[in-house]
Amino acid sequence: xxxxxxxxxxxxxxxxxxxxAKLLNSVHREVxxxxxxxxxxxxxxxxxxxxxxxxxHESVGEANHGSCGGTTNAAWHDPRVGSLFIEExxxxxxxxxxxxxxSWLVGRETRRSVISVVGMGGIGKTxxxxxxxxxxxVKGHFDCRVWITMSQLYNMQKIxxxxxxxIQQAKKFAPGEIDMMDEITIICKLRQYFQQKKYVVVFDDVxxxxxxxxxxxxxxxxxxxxxxxxxxxxxxxxxxCKESSSDxxxxxxxxxxxxxxxxFCRKAFQSEFQRSCPIELVRLSLDIVRKCEGLPLAIVAIxxxxxxxxxxxxxxxxxxxxxxxxxxxxxxxxxxxxILSLSYHNLPYYLKSCFLYFGLFPEDYSVTDSRLFRLWIxxxxxxxxxx
Numbered sequence: 001x002x003x004x005x006x007x008x009x010x011x012x013x014x015x016x017x018x019x020x021a022k023l024l025n026s027v028h029r030e031v032x033x034x035x036x037x038x039x040x041x042x043x044x045x046x047x048x049x050x051x052x053x054x055x056x057h058e059s060v061g062e063a064n065h066g067s068c069g070g071t072t073n074a075a076w077h078d079p080r081v082g083s084l085f086i087e088e089x090x091x092x093x094x095x096x097x098x099x100x101x102x103s104w105l106v107g108r109e110t111r112r113s114v115i116s117v118v119g120m121g122g123i124g125k126t127x128x129x130x131x132x133x134x135x136x137x138v139k140g141h142f143d144c145r146v147w148i149t150m151s152q153l154y155n156m157q158k159i160x161x162x163x164x165x166x167i168q169q170a171k172k173f174a175p176g177e178i179d180m181m182d183e184i185t186i187i188c189k190l191r192q193y194f195q196q197k198k199y200v201v202v203f204d205d206v207x208x209x210x211x212x213x214x215x216x217x218x219x220x221x222x223x224x225x226x227x228x229x230x231x232x233x234x235x236x237x238x239x240x241c242k243e244s245s246s247d248x249x250x251x252x253x254x255x256x257x258x259x260x261x262x263x264f265c266r267k268a269f270q271s272e273f274q275r276s277c278p279i280e281l282v283r284l285s286l287d288i289v290r291k292c293e294g295l296p297l298a299i300v301a302i303x304x305x306x307x308x309x310x311x312x313x314x315x316x317x318x319x320x321x322x323x324x325x326x327x328x329x330x331x332x333x334x335x336x337x338x339i340l341s342l343s344y345h346n347l348p349y350y351l352k353s354c355f356l357y358f359g360l361f362p363e364d365y366s367v368t369d370s371r372l373f374r375l376w377i378x379x380x381x382x383x384x385x386x387x
Contacts, residue, residue: 092266093259093296094128097252101132104248105200105227106141111246112219112226116238119252121339122297125231126204128252132229133202142226143197150205152346156214160186163201163218167193183214190218194226202229207346209240233343254294263296264289267303284316291323298336305332354381 091098104115117125132138133147146166148159164178164186181189201219206212212230219228232238238249255263264285269276277285288306292298302319305326309315319326327333347355354376361367376382 091127091131092263093255094124094131094252097250098128098131098135101128101229101250102135102137105132105138108225109246110223110225111244112221112224112228113244113246113248114228114230114241115248115250116230116232116241117250117252118232118235118238120295121233121343122295122336123252123254124296125233125252127296129202129204129229129231133200138200141198142200144194144199146199146201148201148203150203150207150211152207152342154208154211156211157183157186159211159215160190160218163190187214187218191220194218195220195222198224198226200227200229202231204231206230206232206237207234209234209237212237212241233346255296255299256294257289260289260292260294260299261286263299264292264303267300268306270307278311280313281311281316284313284320288316288320291320297339301333301336305330350381353379357381 101115101117117129119125130147133145139145144167146163148162150159160183161178161181164181167190168178178186199219203211203215219226230238230241238251241247242249254260265271265276268285288302289299292302302323306316306319309319327337344352344355357372357376357379373382377384
C-alpha cells in the first residue's frame with residue numbers, strides 16, 4: 001500500500017511538472033524537472049516565443065507574457081491596471097501607511113531620497129503608491145511628477161523616453177527630437193531638467209536592480225527635497241536602492257483579519273459592516289476571508305464574484321470547495337493567477353522545481369524546513385556550496 005501511495009504522489013508531481021513545462025516562457029535549452037529519472041524521466045523544453053514590440057496598452061517594459069508552446073499570439077493585458085483607478089472610498093487597510101508616506105514626501109528633508117515599497121504580488125503596492133502620488137498635498141509640493149510602470153522585461157531606452165515625454169511639454173522638446181536620442185543623451189537631458197526642479201518620480205513594479213543602477217543617473221541628488229518611490233516584490237531590490245540614511249524601505253504587510261473582513265464585506269455585500277452578512281453565511285464568509293490570507297487582490301476578486309451570486313450557503317460553499325478550479329476557469333479571477341504567476345515565473349528553473357515539490361504534500365500539511373531541505377538535496381534540486 002505504501003508503494004502505491006508513493007507512486008500516486010509521484011504521478012501527481014509528474015503531471016504538475018509537465019504542465020509547468022508547457023507554460024514556461026523564453027527558456028532556451030533548459031531542462032525543467034527533477035534529476036531523478038524515476039520521478040521525472042522525460043526532458044521538457046520550451047521554445048521561446050518570438051518577441052514583438054509592446055502594444056499601446058502595455059507598460060514601457062516589454063510585457064510579453066505568453067504561454068509556451070501555444071500557437072496563438074493573444075494580447076497580454078496588464079492585470080495591474082485596475083489598481084491605478086481604485087476610488088478613495090474603496091481603499092481599506094493602507095490609510096495609515098498612505099498618510100505616513102505622504103508626510104515623508106512633503107517633509108523637511110532636503111536631500112533627494114528614495115523609498116522602496118516592498119511586498120508580494122497583489123498586496124497593494126501599486127494602489128498605495130498611486131494614492132500617495134495623487135494626493136493633493138503631494139501634487140502641490142513638487143514642481144513635476146513622473147509615473148513609470150515597469151515590468152519583468154523592460155527596455156531601458158523606452159523607459160527613459162517615457163520619462164522624457166511626460167515632461168516634454170514643460171521642456172519644449174522639438175517634435176521627434178526624443179526619438180533620435182541615444183540612451184546617454186536622454187539621461188543627460190533628464191538630469192539637466194531635473195537639476196532645477198523639486199521632483200517626485202514613481203517606478204512601479206521594479207524587478208531588476210540593474211534598472212536602478214542606470215536610471216538613478218538621470219535623477220540628480222541635489223538638495224531641493226526631491227523624492228523617488230520604487231515598488232518591488234524583491235527584498236533585494238528594495239535593500240540595494242537604499243544608498244543613504246535618508247532612504248527608506250517599507251515592507252508592506254497583509255491585511256489584518258479585521259481589515260480583511262471589512263474589505264470583503266465592502267465587495268461581497270457593498271457594505272463595510274459585519275451585520276450586512278446574512279447570519280447563515282458568516283462562517284463560510286470568514287473561512288473564505290481566512291483563505292485569502294490578507295491579500296487584498298484575492299479578497300477583492302473573490303468578494304466581487306460573490307457579490308453577484310445568490311446569497312445562499314450552497315452557492316458559497318460550492319465556490320469555496322472549488323476555489324482552485326475557479327481560479328483556473330473563472331474570468332473574474334484570472335487576474336489573481338496572472339499577478340501571482342509573475343513572481344513564480346521570475347524564479348530560476350531550479351527553484352521552480354523546489355516550489356513544485358510542495359505538490360507532494362496534502363493541503364495544510366506541516367513539514368519542517370530541515371526535512372524539506374534534505375528532500376530537495378536527495379532529489380538533486382539543490383547542492384551544497386563550500387563554506
